[in-house]
Amino acid sequence: MLDPVLHVEAEAGRQEVKNTTCYMCACRCGIRVTLRDGEVRHIEGNPDHPLNKGVICAKGASGIMKQYSPARLTRPLMRRPGGARGESDFEEISWEQAFKIMEERLSKLRAEDPKKFALFTGRDQMQALTGMFARQFGTPNYAAHGGFCSVNMAAGLIYTIGGSFWEFGGPDLDRAKLFVMIGTAEDHHSNPLKIAISKFKRRGGRFISINPVRTGYSAIADEWVPIKPGTDGALLLAITHELIKQGLYDRDFLVDYTNAAELVNLDPSSNDYGMFIRADRPVEEGCFDAQNKLWWDRKTNAPVDVRCEGCDPYLLGSYEVDGKPVKTAFQMLKERVVDYTPEWAAGITGVPVETIKRLAYEMGVTARDQKIELPIQWTDVWGREHDSVIGNPVAFHSMRGLAAHSNGFQTIRTLGVLMTLLGTIDRPGGFRHKAPFPRPIPPCPKPPKGPEAVRPNTPLDGMPLGWPADPNDLFVDDQGNPVRIDKAFSWEYPLSVHGLMHNVITNAWRGDPYKIDTLMLFMANMAWNSSMNTERVREMLVDKDQDGDYKIPFIIVCDAFQSETVAFADLVLPDTTYLERHDALSMLDRPISEFDGPVDSVRIPVVPPKGQCKPFQEVLIELGTRLRLPAFVDDKGARKFRDYPDFIINYETSPGSGIGFLSGWRGKGGEKFLKGEPNPRQWEMYAKNNCVFHYELPKSYQYMRNWNKGYLEWARAQGMTRYAEPINVHVYSEVLQKFRLAAQGRRPGRRPPAHLAKRVETYFDPLPFYHETLESELVDTQEYPLNALTQRPMAMYHSWDSQNAWLRQIHTHNYLFVSPRLGVAQGFDDGDWVWVESPHGRVRCMARFSESVEPGTVWTWNAIGKAAGAWALHAKANESQKGFLLNHIIAEELPACEAGAHLSNSDPVTGQAAWFDVRVKVYKADDSEPRATSPQFRPQRRVPGQDGRRGKWQAYFAGMFRRKAGIE
Amino acid sequence: MHPAFSVIFLTTLIGAGQGLFMALVTGQVYSLANLLEPQDNVTFYAAGSALALVLLGFGLVAAVFHLGKPSYFLTRAWRGVTQWRTSWLSRELIALPAFMLLVFLYAVSHYANLTNPLFVIKGQIPVDVTLLLGVIGSLASLVLFVCTAMIYASVRFLQEWHSPLTVANFILFGLASGFTLAAAFSAWSDVALVGFYGVWAVIFTVLAAITRGFSMYRNGRIKHKSTLQTAIGVRHTKIRQRSMGFMGGSFNTREFFHGAGAGSVAAVKLFFVVMVFLVPVALLAASNALGSAYLPILAFAVQYVGLMAERWYFFAEAKHPQNLYYQSVA
Amino acid sequence: MTQLALVIDLNVCVGCHACVTSCKEWNTSGWAGTMVDQRPYDADPTGTFFNRVQMFEVGEYPKTETVHFPKSCLHCEEPPCVPVCPTGASYKREDNGVVLVDYDKCIGCKYCSWACPYGMRELDEQQKVMKKCTLCIDRITDQDLPERERKPACVLACPTTARLFGDVHDPDSEVSIAIRENGGYQLMPEWGTQPANHYLPRRKTRIQIFDDELERADNPLKKEAPLPAAEGETLDDVAY
Numbered sequence A: 001m002l003d004p005v006l007h008v009e010a011e012a013g014r015q016e017v018k019n020t021t022c023y024m025c026a027c028r029c030g031i032r033v034t035l036r037d038g039e040v041r042h043i044e045g046n047p048d049h050p051l052n053k054g055v056i057c058a059k060g061a062s063g064i065m066k067q068y069s070p071a072r073l074t075r076p077l078m079r080r081p082g083g084a085r086g087e088s089d090f091e092e093i094s095w096e097q098a099f100k101i102m103e104e105r106l107s108k109l110r111a112e113d114p115k116k117f118a119l120f121t122g123r124d125q126m127q128a129l130t131g132m133f134a135r136q137f138g139t140p141n142y143a144a145h146g147g148f149c150s151v152n153m154a155a156g157l158i159y160t161i162g163g164s165f166w167e168f169g170g171p172d173l174d175r176a177k178l179f180v181m182i183g184t185a186e187d188h189h190s191n192p193l194k195i196a197i198s199k200f201k202r203r204g205g206r207f208i209s210i211n212p213v214r215t216g217y218s219a220i221a222d223e224w225v226p227i228k229p230g231t232d233g234a235l236l237l238a239i240t241h242e243l244i245k246q247g248l249y250d251r252d253f254l255v256d257y258t259n260a261a262e263l264v265n266l267d268p269s270s271n272d273y274g275m276f277i278r279a280d281r282p283v284e285e286g287c288f289d290a291q292n293k294l295w296w297d298r299k300t301n302a303p304v305d306v307r308c309e310g311c312d313p314y315l316l317g318s319y320e321v322d323g324k325p326v327k328t329a330f331q332m333l334k335e336r337v338v339d340y341t342p343e344w345a346a347g348i349t350g351v352p353v354e355t356i357k358r359l360a361y362e363m364g365v366t367a368r369d370q371k372i373e374l375p376i377q378w379t380d381v382w383g384r385e386h387d388s389v390i391g392n393p394v395a396f397h398s399m400r401g402l403a404a405h406s407n408g409f410q411t412i413r414t415l416g417v418l419m420t421l422l423g424t425i426d427r428p429g430g431f432r433h434k435a436p437f438p439r440p441i442p443p444c445p446k447p448p449k450g451p452e453a454v455r456p457n458t459p460l461d462g463m464p465l466g467w468p469a470d471p472n473d474l475f476v477d478d479q480g481n482p483v484r485i486d487k488a489f490s491w492e493y494p495l496s497v498h499g500l501m502h503n504v505i506t507n508a509w510r511g512d513p514y515k516i517d518t519l520m521l522f523m524a525n526m527a528w529n530s531s532m533n534t535e536r537v538r539e540m541l542v543d544k545d546q547d548g549d550y551k552i553p554f555i556i557v558c559d560a561f562q563s564e565t566v567a568f569a570d571l572v573l574p575d576t577t578y579l580e581r582h583d584a585l586s587m588l589d590r591p592i593s594e595f596d597g598p599v600d601s602v603r604i605p606v607v608p609p610k611g612q613c614k615p616f617q618e619v620l621i622e623l624g625t626r627l628r629l630p631a632f633v634d635d636k637g638a639r640k641f642r643d644y645p646d647f648i649i650n651y652e653t654s655p656g657s658g659i660g661f662l663s664g665w666r667g668k669g670g671e672k673f674l675k676g677e678p679n680p681r682q683w684e685m686y687a688k689n690n691c692v693f694h695y696e697l698p699k700s701y702q703y704m705r706n707w708n709k710g711y712l713e714w715a716r717a718q719g720m721t722r723y724a725e726p727i728n729v730h731v732y733s734e735v736l737q738k739f740r741l742a743a744q745g746r747r748p749g750r751r752p753p754a755h756l757a758k759r760v761e762t763y764f765d766p767l768p769f770y771h772e773t774l775e776s777e778l779v780d781t782q783e784y785p786l787n788a789l790t791q792r793p794m795a796m797y798h799s800w801d802s803q804n805a806w807l808r809q810i811h812t813h814n815y816l817f818v819s820p821r822l823g824v825a826q827g828f829d830d831g832d833w834v835w836v837e838s839p840h841g842r843v844r845c846m847a848r849f850s851e852s853v854e855p856g857t858v859w860t861w862n863a864i865g866k867a868a869g870a871w872a873l874h875a876k877a878n879e880s881q882k883g884f885l886l887n888h889i890i891a892e893e894l895p896a897c898e899a900g901a902h903l904s905n906s907d908p909v910t911g912q913a914a915w916f917d918v919r920v921k922v923y924k925a926d927d928s929e930p931r932a933t934s935p936q937f938r939p940q941r942r943v944p945g946q947d948g949r950r951g952k953w954q955a956y957f958a959g960m961f962r963r964k965a966g967i968e
Numbered sequence B: 001m002h003p004a005f006s007v008i009f010l011t012t013l014i015g016a017g018q019g020l021f022m023a024l025v026t027g028q029v030y031s032l033a034n035l036l037e038p039q040d041n042v043t044f045y046a047a048g049s050a051l052a053l054v055l056l057g058f059g060l061v062a063a064v065f066h067l068g069k070p071s072y073f074l075t076r077a078w079r080g081v082t083q084w085r086t087s088w089l090s091r092e093l094i095a096l097p098a099f100m101l102l103v104f105l106y107a108v109s110h111y112a113n114l115t116n117p118l119f120v121i122k123g124q125i126p127v128d129v130t131l132l133l134g135v136i137g138s139l140a141s142l143v144l145f146v147c148t149a150m151i152y153a154s155v156r157f158l159q160e161w162h163s164p165l166t167v168a169n170f171i172l173f174g175l176a177s178g179f180t181l182a183a184a185f186s187a188w189s190d191v192a193l194v195g196f197y198g199v200w201a202v203i204f205t206v207l208a209a210i211t212r213g214f215s216m217y218r219n220g221r222i223k224h225k226s227t228l229q230t231a232i233g234v235r236h237t238k239i240r241q242r243s244m245g246f247m248g249g250s251f252n253t254r255e256f257f258h259g260a261g262a263g264s265v266a267a268v269k270l271f272f273v274v275m276v277f278l279v280p281v282a283l284l285a286a287s288n289a290l291g292s293a294y295l296p297i298l299a300f301a302v303q304y305v306g307l308m309a310e311r312w313y314f315f316a317e318a319k320h321p322q323n324l325y326y327q328s329v330a
Numbered sequence C: 001m002t003q004l005a006l007v008i009d010l011n012v013c014v015g016c017h018a019c020v021t022s023c024k025e026w027n028t029s030g031w032a033g034t035m036v037d038q039r040p041y042d043a044d045p046t047g048t049f050f051n052r053v054q055m056f057e058v059g060e061y062p063k064t065e066t067v068h069f070p071k072s073c074l075h076c077e078e079p080p081c082v083p084v085c086p087t088g089a090s091y092k093r094e095d096n097g098v099v100l101v102d103y104d105k106c107i108g109c110k111y112c113s114w115a116c117p118y119g120m121r122e123l124d125e126q127q128k129v130m131k132k133c134t135l136c137i138d139r140i141t142d143q144d145l146p147e148r149e150r151k152p153a154c155v156l157a158c159p160t161t162a163r164l165f166g167d168v169h170d171p172d173s174e175v176s177i178a179i180r181e182n183g184g185y186q187l188m189p190e191w192g193t194q195p196a197n198h199y200l201p202r203r204k205t206r207i208q209i210f211d212d213e214l215e216r217a218d219n220p221l222k223k224e225a226p227l228p229a230a231e232g233e234t235l236d237d238v239a240y
């Protein structure tokens, strides 16, 4: 063997190095791909990328095995005439044929009833394009993954503080002293969060994790607070109780920057009961809070205009205005939490009283006594000059542990209010926004208002997804019935700002609210891990009506791999991988902004597409052009865009708007950003700059952006926001109260149907409150005493990494992790086969004892279990034989109740899928039963165009692999 | 440890071969010293050592299968002798062929009847080439025993093996099986040394039983130096591994675990105690009484099977500290 | 003498496995490659990895500590795996202390693996030679790479910088300082193998809240009490 020191990498083959953006997950790190003789030699983090600063994760470093995966689709496929759906009975067709089929079918639908075409996209990162396509087509039936993912997190906080965690903002761990992480396992911001937590810990910050399970990040927390799932609302309310009781809140912040001191009308006879009192003077209308509300002044002991010169309001108190009772919003909050004592919460959450109190004190005292003051001058929207930026260094982060429960919206609002009490909104050491946030509460785009928005051959009148501000923004017909197939923006889930993809198949199958014709799924594995009640959903996909026609007549699936869903397609469109295509991670969607300013990025192909693979973007642009959707053709109906890169450069949201998908290097010569004419050399400039555009705001614009005059005016000038008005925190939510009033029949305008009135009235509480999860309210929790959860494994992305020869060795199947106490009580041992049963169904799996789980909780890694034969795995692969999918036992609909028989198993406010509500019992499987998971499915067949079976050995060596493995 | 069949065969076969050779030489020395009736049947030694050579040869074949690839025997095995300064394995790789050569020469010299005395010790013992080769060969055999045994005994991480008892066991098991085989061979070739070898075989078997008994006793109460606490450097009385970091097994889970249940291991232990010690001793005693030619052969066969079980158990009972890192799949 | 090594900080390792796959990715096409996978798409896939991340649970609920534990060759200063090798395939480099295997010499006898108490060697089941972490010798000595990148793949990958790399014999190196200042320790010290790699233990930050931080002078609740107005008679009204 050559001495390694003499080994010269560069001599091993022809080397090329290219930058692009990773897509082994949605984090979007910058990567540097080295090719040897055209094959991927290695993929490393790009050290010059602002997001990941050179690091990479387990998935990102395994990109090679994704690129050369035998699960890759390579040809457009059509279900063989007469072949049964679900059997992978495909024949290869050409792209031309595929386009013809789609063009014919879709143009007919568009001419007759555009809503019969539904486009749902899963974990994609191009909602700007897919949403635009749907709108142009004229269908309201569009959504991406948000509804089954974390819409509670988005809505709960955006409706409270004008921004959120997830991709909208995050904890400033550079400056925080105390970091409280709630219900997070991995998150979208995976690498940056890891970088930040590590630095934070090394700096001596204190890290507390609240989570029923201790793994991953929680493992390195200084303190682990195990909590019963679904009860965080109670914990957070009790902490709020203590903070108020002890006076540990930031009074100045509450007065200046929130609606806490504003007076609420409590006149029981008024139709405006629970609304803020407003001064009688004309104000500009817009999607912002008009500044015409009232305070109660301490000096004059009388109502005054909010933020009037020299006024000093009470934060607490009950008063009378014009003889009618009023209270400050904060007074109402204080009264709300009076009974939410630590003792009360301890019984619900399982967290000891002393711990709850200590958490409150740690938060309160750190926020108050370790204040940060940065010498940064700024001016607030009211024109007051500030010599410094103040920070209360308590940072929170939270994700689906709060979001994926049916009480998540209110819990997350509670968290928002708690963070506000501590005075940590867009301040150093606390929560920080990421552009384009903060946005008005709620943001301006609205869904269409009624069925008339959907018209043949016409783009949809409104955004398919938007932010209702009151009942009149709902997307319902005159009877109050939903217009969308997923019933988003209906009275069932009024603030379902990301749609309810998880109910699409069930609704379409049932024909409730109506039948559709074509369902197009892109990057969503709806026949497996992104459906609830998966076994039944698979049956619905192949179910036929009396005439022998499929209840969902036509299904188009665009995927890059042989996923479970591909088997159910009538038409399969083979997508490229992330190393083979252009992508724009756009400001119009979810960019990768940093706290210090907007950031967006692109992908640029590093290898040519495999086989006939075609980027889905190209498909949409071609289809849009063929269908003559206005955005894709000129006045004469001729093609506007050559291809996707051309589209990205030249598309503007409206003619001459200067706003396009990418915000960097706009203007003819690339001299402008955010807004500016198209720049023909934009791609080159991204390529030259590590595929990323990062605009760093001046320091004085980086904080307090809800109220920062300089920033807001800058954002308006750059076309990020419409208004430069303050975005005051909604400690008290008038938006919610409007829905409640409508449900109470108090306000003019739309009212919910009778059966939903109670529901809307209950859950649209303008103040945070705690309620049990809907499932727990409706099922027998004595019979099903346990909570079942899933967690993201750091080394796997949902369903799509089981095809990855390296990653699947880390998680080749999954166990149900249980407390040994449960095993003892139920008479089973570590490693035994058990049944985990919910009121809805049961799954057989293997148990693994763990001391790092709250004993009332059982959990497993998400989406490791696979259907036999999918993902180019052997039909007897561990994923299908020992791995299991918890989704089978999670119902997509709630048990019938007063509010309806087919309500989604979701948050009643936002329609967020309540994955983590499921209640179960666990018991030993009989020794006579097969040692395999149940349910099992008939092994899925490979599809034409997939690589042949790989042999027993796979020894990857760049530059030789494809030849050796006999690929292409 | 995972018992590798190549190693089980290797050590038992060459052990028996070495023992047989040493039995032959012992016989020759005894007869020269007139403690036994002289064996004028020269082919007895020649054929006997040829038999030993066959066993050694099979052992070598087994050893080849212990290499990563058999082809390495031709292409790379020569490198195996280079590290004799530090590696007992390397030393074995030298000692084994050297010993085989001596056995071969011994056989040839007997076959060629090179019995002219070269010199006479104390006017009593005429020393010829065969005797010289026999004595040197026996020394080499002892060296080989030590080398083989030290391969195991020198691995200090395997505390069950890391003991002089391992060396004693290897030698005594080799001698016991070799002398049993010699008895069997005598019976088969109708040579009147059955009783002589039989007695020695019983003596060695009993001695082996004693040393092996000691080592089992020792191993049963061994306090392993490494614990989960030292393995990961965390001080706590309760540590459990929840995941070894992969799920489909690895070299570490294949090489260092025998995979058999505690019941099977105990059964193997009982089996070898019966087969190695009790049955052969009984059979040899019986053969002495009955003068049957078959019983010694049976005794050897039984003992050899027992020895394979013993060797399996030898591996199975050794717990490698690395196993601390491979406890749980999840 | 130089002794290169890794220092692994258990205080920040979140168990993400980035070091596991980046190691495989770099090395499979490198000097030490390939790193074969067996049954890559079938039941019980297995393969050669130089680095694993394990998980241990310490203590009982609710006082459980979850410890993520990365594990690769420790490049022992007294490597027991080296002298036992009959062929000389296993060796420790004089110049930087890295323990390596020369696959061209190795006969796959596995003896060295028995002599490693840590289970850090893996037989390549296809090539039938012994493999192990090379400390990315082909990266760290590659003069074509910029200085910053002359580090093992796993070190560059690790998002939490839980993996430090350097010369543990140089008292001023980052790794030596980390070991000295953060209680760096060796695995299984009882064997005297003197692993060059060290581990840094968990460290805890606690907050102490004193009563007087809760009884606050600046308690904002004080601002809410309406200024006490005189009600009824006062002393002032009645005193002489």
Ligand SMILES: Nc1nc2c(c(=O)[nH]1)N[C@H]1C(S)=C(S)[C@@H](COP(=O)(O)OP(=O)(O)OC[C@H]3O[C@@H](n4cnc5c(=O)[nH]c(N)nc54)[C@H](O)[C@@H]3O)O[C@H]1N2
Binding pocket: A121, A122, A123, A145, A148, A149, A150, A522, A523, A524, A525, A526, A529, A530, A531, A558, A559, A560, A561, A562, A563, A564, A565, A575, A576, A577, A578, A616, A790, A791, A797, A798, A799, A800, A862, A863, A886, A887, A890, A915
């Ligand atoms: N029980 C349970 N279920 C859950 C969750 C949970 O926590 N517990 N989490 C939910 C959440 S938050 C989400 S976001 C969903 C995610 O669920 P999905 O959105 O369905 O996501 P994936 O399974 O990752 O992948 C979807 C499909 O994208 C394909 N794909 C991968 N790369 C490409 C590509 O480049 N192009 C194309 N066209 N296709 C590609 C994959 O092959 C796969 O079929 O799961 C949800 N399901």
Ligand SMILES: Nc1nc2c(c(=O)[nH]1)N[C@H]1C(S)=C(S)[C@@H](COP(=O)(O)OP(=O)(O)OC[C@H]3O[C@@H](n4cnc5c(=O)[nH]c(N)nc54)[C@H](O)[C@@H]3O)O[C@H]1N2
Binding pocket: A025, A026, A123, A149, A150, A182, A183, A184, A185, A186, A187, A188, A189, A190, A210, A211, A212, A213, A227, A228, A229, A230, A231, A232, A398, A399, A400, A401, A402, A405, A789, A790, A791, A792, A793, A794, A795, A796, A797, A798, A916
């Ligand atoms: N490696 C990897 N990264 C991913 C993904 C992936 O599949 N793999 N998926 C991406 C996607 S689509 C998403 S949405 C994000 C999601 O990122 P996370 O929100 O981190 O996702 P989950 O793994 O669902 O984690 C939920 C956590 O909440 C805890 N939990 C559950 N119920 C409760 C509760 O009631 N209270 C509290 N306090 N905790 C609770 C669970 O134990 C778990 O630790 O991750 C993204 N990043």
Ligand code: SF4
Binding pocket: A022, A023, A024, A025, A026, A027, A028, A029, A052, A055, A056, A057, A058, A059, A060, A061, A190, A191
């Ligand atoms: S975190 Fe996601 S985007 Fe970043 S390297 Fe890993 S897989 Fe790629």
Ligand code: SF4
Binding pocket: C012, C013, C014, C015, C016, C017, C018, C019, C020, C053, C068, C070, C157, C158, C159, C160, C161, C162, C163
């Ligand atoms: S990459 Fe770093 S954080 Fe991740 S498992 Fe390895 S050492 Fe731990």
Ligand code: SF4
Binding pocket: C072, C073, C074, C075, C076, C079, C080, C081, C082, C099, C115, C116, C117, C118, C119, C120, C121, C132, C193, C195
């Ligand atoms: S860890 Fe094991 S393989 Fe590495 S040098 Fe030490 S003894 Fe040898």
Ligand code: SF4
Binding pocket: C084, C085, C086, C087, C088, C089, C090, C101, C105, C106, C107, C108, C109, C110, C111, C112, C113, C129, C130
């Ligand atoms: S397996 Fe190879 S490296 Fe290990 S001892 Fe044998 S010859 Fe040496």
Ligand code: SF4
Binding pocket: C022, C023, C024, C026, C027, C050, C051, C072, C132, C133, C134, C135, C136, C137, C152, C153, C154, C155
């Ligand atoms: S140093 Fe290199 S070979 Fe060793 S574990 Fe890290 S990446 Fe793998």
Ligand SMILES: [Mo]
Binding pocket: A145, A148, A149, A150
């Ligand atoms: Mo998600």
